[in-house]
Amino acid sequence: MKYWKKYSKEKLINRIDKALKSTVDFQNSKYLGYPVSNLDENVFNTNGPFLNDSPLLKSFIANPNNIGCHTLGKSESAFKGSQKLEKEVIRVLAVDIFKAEKNSYDGYIATGGTESNIQALWIYRNLYKKEYGATLQEMAILSSEDTHYSVNKGSNILSVDNVSIPVDFNSRQIIKPELEKIIKNLITEGKKYFMVISNMATTMFGSVDDPDLYAEILSKYNVPFKIHVDGAFGGFIYPISNKKSTINFKNPHVSSITIDAHKMLQAPYGTGVFLCRKGLIENVLTKEAQYVDGMDLTLVGSRSGANAIAVWMILFSYGYYGWFEKISTLLLRTEWFEKQLEALDIEFFRDPFMNIITLKSEFVTEKLAENYGLVPQNHEGINKWYKVIIMDHVEIDDLKKFIKELKKVRVYN
Numbered sequence: 001m002k003y004w005k006k007y008s009k010e011k012l013i014n015r016i017d018k019a020l021k022s023t024v025d026f027q028n029s030k031y032l033g034y035p036v037s038n039l040d041e042n043v044f045n046t047n048g049p050f051l052n053d054s055p056l057l058k059s060f061i062a063n064p065n066n067i068g069c070h071t072l073g074k075s076e077s078a079f080k081g082s083q084k085l086e087k088e089v090i091r092v093l094a095v096d097i098f099k100a101e102k103n104s105y106d107g108y109i110a111t112g113g114t115e116s117n118i119q120a121l122w123i124y125r126n127l128y129k130k131e132y133g134a135t136l137q138e139m140a141i142l143s144s145e146d147t148h149y150s151v152n153k154g155s156n157i158l159s160v161d162n163v164s165i166p167v168d169f170n171s172r173q174i175i176k177p178e179l180e181k182i183i184k185n186l187i188t189e190g191k192k193y194f195m196v197i198s199n200m201a202t203t204m205f206g207s208v209d210d211p212d213l214y215a216e217i218l219s220k221y222n223v224p225f226k227i228h229v230d231g232a233f234g235g236f237i238y239p240i241s242n243k244k245s246t247i248n249f250k251n252p253h254v255s256s257i258t259i260d261a262h263k264m265l266q267a268p269y270g271t272g273v274f275l276c277r278k279g280l281i282e283n284v285l286t287k288e289a290q291y292v293d294g295m296d297l298t299l300v301g302s303r304s305g306a307n308a309i310a311v312w313m314i315l316f317s318y319g320y321y322g323w324f325e326k327i328s329t330l331l332l333r334t335e336w337f338e339k340q341l342e343a344l345d346i347e348f349f350r351d352p353f354m355n356i357i358t359l360k361s362e363f364v365t366e367k368l369a370e371n372y373g374l375v376p377q378n379h380e381g382i383n384k385w386y387k388v389i390i391m392d393h394v395e396i397d398d399l400k401k402f403i404k405e406l407k408k409v410r411v412y413n
């Protein structure tokens, strides 16, 4: 790990204080033209000794705006401090977690996985238009049937068809011959340009798609394609638990990645991360964004600098080893749970590097699922699966109670 270090509490606080000082101080300066200010002191308690130990609260009060993308070009000078911390977050993610070369990437803290996925599709749609004069009808999005619905939103907004690829019921892996058949048919129907959403842990199963499978078939048919990895859920676990993972920027087929900080990292909501290789994000430059100093290359406009500081704080409070230990604990609990289920002959899906276990619904009663807050695959119609996610708050003692109840309802044929 080049950049992902653990900092002491004093260092964290000092760095954040320094960052906030270099952010415009609305109280003491002359910024007449900015439609921004501190949090309203008539409404919020913005002063007091309790703030000394709460750098995040101080950041929310200072209210910096991290508008724009700060890994290239110019940025608004009024918010230098929080932008710098954001750049450090992006660097840890791109270089240390996803193995990009120094300065070979762009990225920003988006509002979430939904925005990051749409940002990727938007970039590729514009790229195909610009480079090939492609029409919307000639483009297609490919993603597995377990893909997050944000991709359907993107497809709808951008007017590019999304084609769902079937997966095997038990292994949740993309069925290769089906994928090939679909691609062949799409090409016959006139599709020429492809954007793939490859999951690094699906929301329901924690299953991981193989981006090389898409690359192999699309290369065989000699059509342009781009692969975006949706690591909204798995991005802070899978690359750390599976050291041999090739789903990163060392893989030439991977062009961009989504990672959510507000899921596994437990950051405040509004902290998804978008990463891509250099030379791509310019495709969504909004030239009309003239009042913003620097280039506006992001789907969202104004966005919270305090949120960027929150993600920075989490990463550098743990450091790589601290985070590795935290993930390892969750995976140990998941393995414990897995063994209990195996002993009861209960069928489930689990990727060995993930902390999600999805049980076949015939082994769980609806009442039990409700009592323990399991999430069904379908809220309407026939539900075949229920998932358990081993988060920080899900401890073995909780799982034990659930297993005990599960035993009671287990019917052996």
Ligand SMILES: *Cc1c(COP(=O)(O)O)cnc(C)c1O
Pocket (backbone or CB within 6 Å): 111, 112, 113, 114, 115, 117, 148, 150, 199, 201, 202, 203, 230, 231, 232, 233, 260, 272
């Ligand atoms: C949660 C999730 C998303 C959407 O993220 P939001 O942050 O809720 O917008 C996208 N993809 C996957 C795999 C997810 O788990």
